[in-house]
Amino acid sequence: MAARGAAVGAVVTDVEGTTTSIAFVKDSLFPFAAAHLDDFLDAHGEEPEVSALLAEVESEVPDEEPRATLHRWIAEDRKATPLKAIQGMIWRAGYADGRLHGHLWPDVAPCLRAWAAGGVALYCYSSGSEEAQRLIFGHSVAGDLAPLFRGYFDTRIGGKREAASYAAIAARLGLPAGEILFLSDVAEELDAAAAAGLATCQLVRPADGTVAAGRHAEAADFPAVAARFGLPR
Numbered sequence: 722m723a724a725r726g727a728a729v730g731a732v733v734t735d736v737e738g739t740t741t742s743i744a745f746v747k748d749s750l751f752p753f754a755a756a757h758l759d760d761f762l763d764a765h766g767e768e769p770e771v772s773a774l775l776a777e778v779e780s781e782v783p784d785e786e787p788r789a790t791l792h793r794w795i796a797e798d799r800k801a802t803p804l805k806a807i808q809g810m811i812w813r814a815g816y817a818d819g820r821l822h823g824h825l826w827p828d829v830a831p832c833l834r835a836w837a838a839g840g841v842a843l844y845c846y847s848s849g850s851e852e853a854q855r856l857i858f859g860h861s862v863a864g865d866l867a868p869l870f871r872g873y874f875d876t877r878i879g880g881k882r883e884a885a886s887y888a889a890i891a892a893r894l895g896l897p898a899g900e901i902l903f904l905s906d907v908a909e910e911l912d913a914a915a916a917a918g919l920a921t922c923q924l925v926r927p928a929d930g931t932v933a934a935g936r937h938a939e940a941a942d943f944p945a946v947a948a949r950f951g952l953p954r
């Protein structure tokens with residue numbers, strides 16, 4: 722269960738299912754990446770950054786062509802770090818020319834603005850790459866929210882269901898773990914954060930069909946998070 726009483730100095734938020742609808746990620750972002758993967762690899766596959774990511778894919782699945790592995794991983798919604806990095810690079814062009822706009826639930830932007838203005842340090846931790854996180858907030862339906870965030874963490878720091886990842890994030894923030902509030906829709910991620918000493922709150926958004934786990938504080942939207950944890954409003 723979430724710690725109660727310690728003032729929240731920082732909020733670390735998940736994206737899919739927390740700030741953003743699951744449908745946007747699954748029905749817009751992932752199909753966009755799948756549709757443009759081949760063209761992207763044809764154009765950029767020899768560039769050092771991309772070829773290093775392809776080598777990572779190949780080292781994980783040596784008996785399959787990396788391009789086929791990436792297509793399969795997209796279809797399976799695998800949270801594999803090199804896939805996530807390549808997806809972010811593909812989405813970059815879509816956000817830049819207006820084919821993509823980052824979905825945010827309407828309650829999210831006003832709260833993020835109020836929390837940042839009130840001195841709460843905002844961070845993001847998602848399976849999506851750091852670039853994908855900057856893009857979704859930087860090109861959001863509510864405008865450019867990227868300046869509100871002090872930092873972004875992806876699975877390069879560790880998996881979202883591992884307590885060590887949250888301990889590493891707390892160390893990077895330089896705050897006691899109990900003063901950091903982690904928001905997510907996924908109970909196993911919240912379990913890991915709580916095991917590292919972070920305060921936790923599960924976003925249980927009816928529109929996403931999230932099921933309450935019953936072992937963390939719960940909120941249906943960001944204003945309810947603010948009310949529960951005494952955040953600026």
Ligand SMILES: CSCCC(=O)C(=O)COP(=O)(O)O
Pocket residue numbers: 735736737738746750800805808846847848849850853854857881
């Ligand atoms: C950061 S936008 C892309 C989201 C994504 O690729 C993903 O896998 C969602 O994972 P999350 O950890 O935000 O639930």
Ligand SMILES: [Mg+2]
Pocket residue numbers: 735736737738739905906907
């Ligand atoms: Mg999520």
